[in-house]
Amino acid sequence: MTLTERQMMILRAIVRDYTNSGVPVGSKALAQQLPIHVSSATIRNEMATLESSGLIKKTHSSSGRVPSIKGYRFYVDHLIQPDPVRQNDINLIQSSLGSDFHKIDDIISQSANILSNLTSYTAFTLPPELQESRLSGFRLVPLGKRQVMAILVTDDGNVQNRAFDVPEGITADQLEPVVRLINDQLVGHTLPDVLARLNTDIPVEVSHYVTSPEGFLAIFGDVLRKAAQERFYIGGRLNVLNYSDDQDVDSLKSLYQLLDTNDDLADIIGKPSNQMQVRIGNEITNDVLKNYSLITATYDVDQHGQGMIAILGPTRMQYSRVIGLVDAFREELAKKLLDYYQHYGE
């Protein structure tokens, strides 16, 4: 699809106006606003062309124009001019990330809140990829008669726990050497490494101490997998109520339901790949989100891997503003995390 300069100018203005006001854009308003001097009739002719290309559409036969999915797509791919981020917002980000955090996840969850506040949409944040996170320690704490709490800690400050019944035929004391073995042999290794060794040499070693270690090692594997699971944080759930005003209650409910099922959401957001990706309306492979847009971006923390942040908003989201903000935020977050690792890392 090739557009003339003027057509692009018009499309850009339509998207800008419509995402700002939510009202279909008419030829007269465009004629007044555009830097070129043409009459509204000329604009109308151009708009007819844009419409026949499927980039804009009418809401009814005599209404102004609204961008189509294809139009937003073209805008984002070719026309967008990210808004410069206001110094105010930069300051807000920096001061919100400025305090002392005790865990990576605190920074990440705080980030979801900042991002949702800045954008007025809904924000998702994921910590740096877990391939890089390492086992810091494993402990047992007796709870009651035959119940024990298994606790696993990773070097990014994540703690996972699970209570379990000590299998018949073993006492809690007998498990102590196994715990020591795990700490001696596995601490400092990445979680995937540890998971791998759980299927190879570890069972052999453990069987020196306990006759049937399967039950216990299953628990350990369980907690380990829980720690290795994709975690992520959501900020601005409530903003949904603003930006999907004309939706019915049922679709609101399904959206909220989706926001509560981490697995589905993690699937939708996906893995770090492109620096920034914009998916609009039905480009998102989930029917519940077919009236929304999703911006995902990665951030790099050097050798600690990549993480992701994402923004969910209406298809008529203010792309230029949000993309500017997300881009600025990636940078600040990466800085903060580097700081954190430098301070606490090995």
Next chain:
Amino acid sequence: MTLTERQMMILRAIVRDYTNSGVPVGSKALAQQLPIHVSSATIRNEMATLESSGLIKKTHSSSGRVPSIKGYRFYVDHLIQPDPVRQNDINLIQSSLGSDFHKIDDIISQSANILSNLTSYTAFTLPPELQESRLSGFRLVPLGKRQVMAILVTDDGNVQNRAFDVPEGITADQLEPVVRLINDQLVGHTLPDVLARLNTDIPVEVSHYVTSPEGFLAIFGDVLRKAAQERFYIGGRLNVLNYSDDQDVDSLKSLYQLLDTNDDLADIIGKPSNQMQVRIGNEITNDVLKNYSLITATYDVDQHGQGMIAILGPTRMQYSRVIGLVDAFREELAKKLLDYYQHYGE
């Protein structure tokens, strides 16, 4: 306020009809439905009396009647006949609570979901009072260069953790004897006990091992207090969207905001006292809830203390149905928890 038998019969019917249908109740419908044979005109006369007593009101000058806050109050205090709980629902409760849980809190959070499903309103659940929960263990796990994760476990399966920097002048190794001391001296005691001793003999004992233990003991106290904090669970957040249909978006937002601030909610729900308490509309000391009703009930787990469950719904909640359900649920939950403690407790 004294009402005749007939007036009470009419008020009861108005509340029942209105809470079921949400439509103002007229004299004709009542005349047909009531077991006595009087004309609608007679009913109208009685309704006028009830209205002048402030128990019912009109939505406009020629509408049917709707109960007032005062009317609901009278109904709940004097007229209510709790619905018998269907065997179906009992079965649902029992099977939902039937699986094997690893923590008290899993049972409690599951309870919030069951209750909200059963009632179609929003449910809150709190574990048995924490005065009774005991310290099971305290562990440290080194994280990075100078960072350590402190982990505290209580006998009801609650795990709290906090990362901290080892104070200058102490090494992580030096803390080991202190951790041992805490485990030797404090495990098995209730959290309030432990907190008390943290201000008396413990600092003295610890100072044998470490020269300036204040920093570390502050951390320990921190985690301890976190574990002793009121925890609670919410189920059926989404149901709000159903039962407050005629509210505007702003009040919805404030309600959701309230649901996200545990402290305020804990205040509103309060401490275990009466077996069951019904607060209607502005009887709740919070403006956001002035159009809602809150039913709170306690449950007893013998020597393990009392917990609470609560239901939030519209003022025109189906009181008789919900009160029946809540009452049945208290019993089942208490049974389940006793089971749990018997199985795992000391």
Next chain:
DNA sequence: CTTAGCACTTGAACCTTATGAGTGCTAAAA
């Protein structure tokens, strides 16, 4: 004390109409 009868009120649903923002098309101007 009860009730039939009746005038009156009101929200809801349904039209009708006016308004105005916007369109497409035509024919003339550039």
Next chain:
DNA sequence: TTTTAGCACTCATAAGGTTCAAGTGCTAAG
């Protein structure tokens, strides 16, 4: 060939009007 003035046409929205049914209060008779 491109632009533009002019104009008929379309449609959403808001405002006003009508009808309908449900409900009320009141009066006077049973």
